[in-house]
Amino acid sequence: MYGVVLRVYSDFIDVLTDEGGRWQCKVPGRLKRRRRPTTLIVAGDRVIINPADPDKREGLITDILPRKSTLSRRRPNTTMPIEDVILANPDEIMVVFAAASPEPNLFLLDRFLVAAESSEVPSFIVINKIDLTGEERAEKLFGLYEDIGYPVFYVSAARNLGVDALRRHLKDHITVVAGPSGAGKSSLINRIQPGLNLRVGEVMRMGKGKHTTRWAQLYPLDSGGFIADTPGLRELGLWDIRPHELSDYFPEIRRYAPQCRFSDCTHIAEPGCAVREALARGEIHPHRWASYLQLFDESSTGISEFGFRNSDL
Numbered sequence: 001m002y003g004v005v006l007r008v009y010s011d012f013i014d015v016l017t018d019e020g021g022r023w024q025c026k027v028p029g030r031l032k033r034r035r036r037p038t039t040l041i042v043a044g045d046r047v048i049i050n051p052a053d054p055d056k057r058e059g060l061i062t063d064i065l066p067r068k069s070t071l072s073r074r075r076p077n078t079t080m081p082i083e084d085v086i087l088a089n090p091d092e093i094m095v096v097f098a099a100a101s102p103e104p105n106l107f108l109l110d111r112f113l114v115a116a117e118s119s120e121v122p123s124f125i126v127i128n129k130i131d132l133t134g135e136e137r138a139e140k141l142f143g144l145y146e147d148i149g150y151p152v153f154y155v156s157a158a159r160n161l162g163v164d165a166l167r168r169h170l171k172d173h174i175t176v177v178a179g180p181s182g183a184g185k186s187s188l189i190n191r192i193q194p195g196l197n198l199r200v201g202e203v204m205r206m207g208k209g210k211h212t213t214r215w216a217q218l219y220p221l222d223s224g225g226f227i228a229d230t231p232g233l234r235e236l237g238l239w240d241i242r243p244h245e246l247s248d249y250f251p252e253i254r255r256y257a258p259q260c261r262f263s264d265c266t267h268i269a270e271p272g273c274a275v276r277e278a279l280a281r282g283e284i285h286p287h288r289w290a291s292y293l294q295l296f297d298e299s300s301t302g303i304s305e306f307g308f309r310n311s312d313l
Contacts, residue, residue, distance in 0.1 A: 001059075004226070005045045005088075007217045013041060013061060015049055016220060023057045025049050031061065038072075040064070043216040044088035044174055044228065069121050071176055071216075071230060087216045087228050089174055093123040096179035096188060099130050099138040099154075105180060106141075110291035112178055113150065117249035118241055121176075124151040126166065128184040131156040144285045148252050157187040167192050171224045178230070193221050198229075243299045247275070250292055252284050268296065 003017040013025045027041060034040075041047070046065040052058050071087035093116045097104045109125070116123035125145055130138050135154045139146075146152050153169070155162035170192065177185055186198040196219060218226040247253045247267060253275050257265065261272025278284050 001049050001051070003047055003049055004218065005041060005043050005047060006220075006226075007043055008041060013047075015047060015059070015061070016218075017049070021057060023049060023051075023059050025059045025061050027061050031064065038070075039085035042085050042088050043218050044090065044226075046089065069119055071228075086230055087174075087176060090121055090176045090228060091173040093121055093176045093178055094126055094170075095123060096126045096128055096177065096183045096185045097142075098128050098180075098183040099133040099141070101129060101132060102180065102182045104141065106287055107291055107294065108180060109145075110288065111295070113145075114241075114246070114249040114291075114295060117251070118245075124153065124169070126153045126155060126179075126188070128155055128157055128188055130154050130161065131159045144287065147285075148288075155188065157184050157191045160191060163188075163191045167221075167223055170221060170227070173225045174218065174228055175225065176228045176230060189219075189227055193219065193227065241299050243296055246292065246296050246299055250288065252278075252288065253292060256283075266296070267292075 001017045001019065001023075003015040003023065006014040006016050006022070008014075011026055013027065015023045015025050017023060025047075032040065041061070041064055045067065047061045048063040048065070049059040050062045052060055067085075067088045069088075069090055070085045071090055072085050093112065095109060095112045095116075097109060104127075113123055125142065127138050127142055138154055142152055151169075153162055153166050155166055157163070177189065179185055189198055190196055216228060216230045218228055220226055241249070244264060244266060247257050253267065256274045256278045257267070259274035260267070260270070262270055265273055265275070267273050267275040275284070279286075279289055
């Protein structure tokens with residue numbers, strides 16, 4: 001039977017089969033001994049299982065299918081950059097920010113978007129708590145991302161505004177939930193999937209503090225697809241992004257880069273830079289340019305802890 005891994009805990013793996021049944025599985029020794037330069041099995045992996053005890057819905061995982069994408073971070077306490085896969089096969093990243101309370105940090109939002117761009121996993125933005133500011137004010141702050149081309153949903157989990165449209169968008173996808181602490185991610189997911197009853201603080205935290213989730217987990221949606229709850233991380237860095245690649249992950253900069261005089265232009269100080277000319281014409285938002293400069297400096301100094309990337313495994 002084919003299925004998708006919902007959760008990995010200790011030596012047990014929860015699998016939802018394509019037929020709709022949930023099975024508790026184990027990985028046989030022959031798969032564990034297979035040498036792989038990454039995490040063996042994680043939530044989101046597509047697997048083949050062989051029933052061991054059909055009455056108890058217990059089985060063995062006989063194969064792990066190739067991953068099309070991964071959510072990864074640098075493995076802690078290692079001198080060499082080793083990929084620690086948190087989630088396999090994400091289809092999209094839903095970045096949730098609050099319109100207010102807490103005040104939105106657009107630099108952090110840009111970090112998420114760059115990480116998603118580097119993986120070629122589509123991303124979209126959800127602005128929660130519009131009941132505190134009104135949708136018009138929220139659109140003024142986040143409208144620059146719509147101009148770039150990112151889909152933006154304006155919602156209120158508290159008042160159930162805009163949730164139906166968001167639920168339709170999530171159908172049949174594995175959607176990673178990300179965003180700063182306090183944005184209302186768990187409240188929003190509880191609205192999307194009634195009866196899930198996630199506790200506040202249970203979904204990914206990107207701020208400082210104790211982590212409430214240690215393992216990635218998929219939650220099936222009645223409308224189809226999955227919401228991916230991922231372990232909290234204190235900082236968002238970028239996995240394996242080189243300074244000269246960074247402009248590829250800003251769509252508005254990528255649009256003008258081929259017109260630069262030098263093919264390896266960093267857009268920092270080179271003459272004949274079409275990107276800086278577009279900036280001077282007002283075709284690149286000043287905030288986004290500031291984010292580019294900040295991330296360029298970080299990637300130049302080797303900061304690289306967390307991000308999304310394509311996987312050939």
